[in-house]
Each structure stands twice: as structure tokens, then as C-alpha cells.
Amino acid sequence: MPKSHPILLVEDNPDDQLLTLRALESNNIINQVEVAVDGQEALDYLHRRGEYAGRSDRGPQFVLLDINLPKLSGIEVLREIRSTPRLRHLPVVILTSSKEDRDLIESYNLGVNSYIRKPVDFNQFTELVKQLGFYWLVINEAPEL
């Protein structure tokens, strides 16, 4: 059974947020999805500071991270996660429009767990989100945060 910790979705584009949430929902993934709209907010959530200072829930289970973000880019968020001992083993999946080499290589250099390019075709996207959820929530075992 899917674990009940939340999923962190870092996405600034409201259309993409909505489509992603819809794709998760239509795949019966019922985990709570926390949405951060920029890199800074994502780190605040993970470090339980600022707006998220008092959050008591655990997790997240994994992070869906866009690259092109206001304030701090997805690459910088990933770097911060990997250099923070407590967060170092957190599964991070880059979910982005680009598959430019420099993004791809930089992400892997920083230790990303997966790199997914968002397809234009929504049906394909839905299928992809289904597989992602199934893999990271059901199949994969990760250390507790």
C-alpha cells in the first residue's frame, strides 16, 4: 500500500500544477501533495522553516522537482538537499520540460534519483505519473526522514 507521507511537488506554472495533481488523482494516488511554487519555498518546507516552521507531518515521501523556478532553480534546490545530511537520501525526481544536456548532466552530478521530461501529450503524462507514483510510493524503499 502507498505510504501516507506527502509528496512534494515543486512547480511554478499553475497549469502544470493542476495537470500534475489531476494526473496523480486520476491514478488514485491519495497521498497529500504539498506544492511549492519556487525553490525557496521548497527548501522552507523541507527545513521546516518560515511558513512551514510548525509542520508536524513527516516526509516527504519523494520530491517532484521542476528546474526552471523563480528565486532558486531546481538544480540549486537539489544541491541543497544533497548537501544537507538529514535530507541527503531523500528521493528527488526532476520533472521538467527540458532535456538539455547541461541540465541532465548537472542533475546526475548532484545525485538526482530520476530525470523525467514532461511530454506534451497529456495522456502520455498521466501514464508517466502513474508509473512514477507506483515506483516511488510502492516499489521503492527509502530511509525514513
Next chain:
Amino acid sequence: MVRNRERDKDESTGRRTAPPTRDASPPEQGAAVRPSHTTLESDYEYYRDVFENSPDMIVSVSAEDKTIIRCNQTVVEVLGFSKDEVIGRPVVDFYARECLADVQLAMQSFTTHGFVRDAHLILRRKDGKTIPVTLNVTAMRDENGKILYSRSIWRDATQGDRIIEESRRRNATLLSANVNLRSRYQSAEVMFRSLFTHAGMGITIVSPAGKILEVNPALEEILGYSSEELRAVSFEDITHPDDIDLDTEFYAELMSGQRTSYRVTKRYYHSTGRLIYARLTVSLIRTPTGDIQHVVGMFEDVTERQEAQLRLQESRRRFELAAEGSADGIWDVNLETGALVASGRMAEMLGLDQDEMPESIEELLDLVHELDREQVEETIGRLREPGRRFSVDCRFRFAGGEYRWRQMRGGIVEVAADESFRMVGVLSDIALRKRTENQLHNLNVQLERRVRQRTRALEQANKELEAFSYSVSHDLRAPLRALDGFSQLLLEDYADALDATGRDFLNRIRGAAQSMGALIDDILRLSRVTRMELTIVNIDLSRMARELAQNLHAQEPDRAIEWKIQPGIAVRGDERLIRIVLTNLLENAMKYSRPRKPAIIEVGMELHEDALRCFVRDNGVGFDHRYAKKLFKAFQRLHNKADFEGSGIGLATVARIINRHGGEVSALSEPDKGAAFYFTLNCEAE
């Protein structure tokens, strides 16, 4: 040795035992000229009596085999052999063993001089006893001077020896001096003979009258004639006609005693007809009384030296001609003295009169521009060994303070003749070249500056392009996802509110969004292909084609496609990019052969106009060849979108990649007759 002939005779007479066999009249002056037969006969008898009954033993010895031809009665009596036992035997048989060395010396002396005087030897009698004798030999010659036989006279020295003993007692010193003299004479004789025979120099001994008496082996070899052949001709016969009289004057002076020898180089004809050069030294041997006894000629074959000298002269002449005609100045420095010798042209090239020309290397270097001086001195100074060469450009100061560019080239040579080390070389006028070089240099500097500017501009443009495509890849696709995603959501969530036309519109929106997504991907790929750095490796194109064919076929598994992939196609290129090329071409081939059953798709390599080219061929719908060039430009399509999907960027990408590989791409087709796409790769070009 001096002897008293009278006393010898008396003593011998006293010893005689056998009486004369006939009556003999005493010799009379004039008897020999009396023309009467009787008288001649009695003369013969007389001489025969004298011969037979001479107190001395007389034998005639053949010049050829040294056997005794004749002997007198005294021999028979003294030695105890019969005449038959004596005649025909080698004369050497009659000597005692202990004196054989002396016999040998006497024989050599005879060969050399034609006589033997008072040689002290020992004869062996038939009864084994020995008897000391003095030997005198004279030669009997024919009218040509050839020795016919020798006449040896053995005189019993038993008595003589006694007297010598006394004499020795009386005057030991004198005698010992004489003995020394004799042995020295004999050993000198041996030395002379050996020298004569083994000398490397040709030697001839000629009589004052010009008759060749002796020729040594070296001379035989130099001239190619045996001594017999040489005696038959005269030297004049084999002398080059122009050289015969070269030494006439010297010879006369030699004969008249004005000079003791002379030396001259003459040309002779070798027996093979070849001309040889001989250095001839002519001198005289005189008797103790000063008469001319022999003329000695010594020949040294100097043909090789002479020829080498002629060649040297020739080469020097050529060199001088070249030096005169050369545009370069030629110089030669003696490294020990620093003395400089230069061709006339050299002074001209330095703007100097001949008499102003530097006479040492230091003076020459004084004329070099001070900015170049150090380099020139260092270059020349570095040169230590023969065979090394240098070349240095420098400016020389001319009258009026002007400087002109010259090039000094040279090297060190060891002059074999005097083992000195010299530096020789040339001075060339490089003023024009230097001017051109300067212009070239300036042009290069300008060009480089321009290239740097362009490169900077290009780099800037590249960066902008990269930033542009980055943002395109991120930002341009997001709206498309929204278009497609929300259209889909409309279809799902509000299907009831829409009729078929409404749903069709939504599907068209989705289709447009997706094809724009594909278009963006293609543009990005084309842009990436342009920017990407190539990594050239060996590629097995056949294997790559088989893998791609399998993948592509898997996407349309229901199609009947016959793949003909030639095995073993090896090329060099960037693997990722070549994969893009092949993917594009195979996709095209599949796409345009879709109406065919079966579709036939070939991949191969062939020789075309002396170059290998790869091809992808299909039996599809083909295209009008007139538009082939348009195919490879971005967004150019030859087919209706409704029939064959595609952005029109695939072949532009192929062309761009092949272009970056230094190759060429082309296409051949006719409508409905299939199409062939060709490409060559030439990676070393980039």
C-alpha cells in the same frame, strides 16, 4: 784484394804435375792476324794448351742452368774427377757445403755486375778433401750483350792463404778492415737486390748508351710490359709523343755533369693502350773513377693523383664560374686565424668596394646591425663540428647608415689537405623576402585580430543561441502541455456538454499542440547538432542500422518491410550524430514506403567517383528530383502533411551533421520510383 800475379803464376807452375800434351809455341804478337790455315791451327793448339794446362782451374758455366759446359785438364787433376764427371753437372755441386752462402752471394754479384772478382770459396775434391780457391768470373756475351755463359777461374789458394795468414799477422788491422768492407759490400748487394725487386716504385737501369739493362717488377706492372718486352722496345716508343722531348735538356745536363738528377712527369702508354702519368726521376751511377756506369730511372705512377688533380682543377673552375655567376656572395673563414676570403659578389652585396671588403670574420660581424649581432655570433659560435650548418638572417650596415637584410648560411668543413677547420658559406640578399615577410606578418596580425573579433562575435551569438534554445526548450513547451492537457480534461470531464464537432475541435487543438511540441523538439535537435562538439570514433554502421531498423520496425510491427543491410560498413564519425542521421534516413524511408507491400529498405556503401559513400534506399513514393536541393533545408517539405507527417527539419539536421563531418549529402529519386539518400564522411576535415 791486391795480388801479385807474377808470383801466383810461379807458384802454380811449380806445382804442375802433368806435362803439356802437345808442343806449344809461345804466343807471338801478331800470330792471331796471320791468315795461314796452318798458323790458325797452331794458334788453336796453342790456346788449347794454355787452356788445358793453365795453372788455374777454368770452367765455363751455362748462364741458363748453371751447369758446367767445359773444363780444363787442371780441374781434372786438382779435383780428381774425370771430365765426363764434371761436364753437365751444376757448378754448385763442386763447392764445399760450408761456403754455399758465399757461392750464392757470388752468383748474385755476377747477375748484377756480370763479373765476380776474387771471391774466396772452397771446392770439394772427389776424395772428399776441400781446397780453398779464389774465384774470378767473367761473362761471355753475344753481340747484344746477352750473357751466353760465364767463365769461372778457380785458383788454388792454399799458398795464398798462407801468405794471407802472414800478411794478417803483419797487418791485422788493415786486413780486418778489408774483411769488414767485403761483408758490408756483400750485404749491401743483398739489400740492393731486395730493394730493387720489392720496391713499389718502378726502377730501370739503363746503360749510358741507352740500352735497358734491368727492369724491376714494379716497373713491369706500371707499364704493363715484361722486362724482356721492355728491352725489345725503347722507352721512347711508349712515351706520349708530346712528352718525349720534355727532358732532353735535363738529360744533356745530367750527362755533362751539370746536374746529378732530374725529375719530370711524363705520359706513357701502358701495354693496354691506357695513358698513364709517371713521375720520373733520373740519376746516374758512376764508377769510383767518375765515369758514368749506369743511368737509373725511377718511375712513380701518379696517374690517379694526376687525374684527381685534373678533376679538382675542373671542379674548382666550375666552382669559380658558379661563384662568379651566383647571385649570392661566397665566403670562407679560416677558423684558426679568423681570416676571411670572399667572392667579388660578396663585397657588392655589402655595398663595399673590393678593397673595402672585411678580411676577418670579426670585421665582417662589425657590419651587422647591433640588434642582430648577438644572435649571429651565438649562431656561429654554437657551431663546433664539421657537418653542422647554420642559417641566420641579419641586417648589414651600408654606407650612409642604411641597413639591409641579408641571410648568412654556412657550415664547418675540415679541409683534408692541411687538416684545418674552415667555415664556408654564402650571403644571400633577402631584402625583398624580408619586406614580403613583414607585409605578410602585418597582414597576419590584422587577420588574427579580425578572426578574434569574429570569434568573439560568434561565441557571443552561440551563447545567445544556446540561451535561446534553453529557454525555448523549457518555456515554449509548457503552454503546449496546458493546451493538450486541458483539452483532454475537457473531453474527459465535459464530454456530455460537447457534440461530435466540439470534440473534434478539441482533438484538433490537441493535435496541433503535439505537432508543435514535435516541431520544437526538432528545432532544438538541429540547434544542438550545430553546437555540439564532435567525438570521432570508429562506427560499425551496419550494426547501428540493424539496431535502428529493429526498433523502428517494432513501432509499426504490422508492416511488411524487407531490410537489406550490407554487412561490415565501417565509418568514422560522432556516434550520437551519425545515429541521428541514420535514424532520420530510416524513418524517412519507412515513412515514404508505407504504401509498398513489401517495403524494401537498403543500407549500404559503394564506390562513387573514387570515394566511398553510404546510402539508404527505399522503394517508396519518391519525389521529383528537381526539388532534391530543397529537401535539405529546414521546414521544406515536398509532401502534403496529411499524407506524410513531419516537420521538415529531419533532413536539414542530416545535412547539418554530414556537413560537420566534412562530408556531402545528396538524394536521387523519381516520383513513384523510390528514393536514395547518399552521404560521405570525411572526419579529418573538421
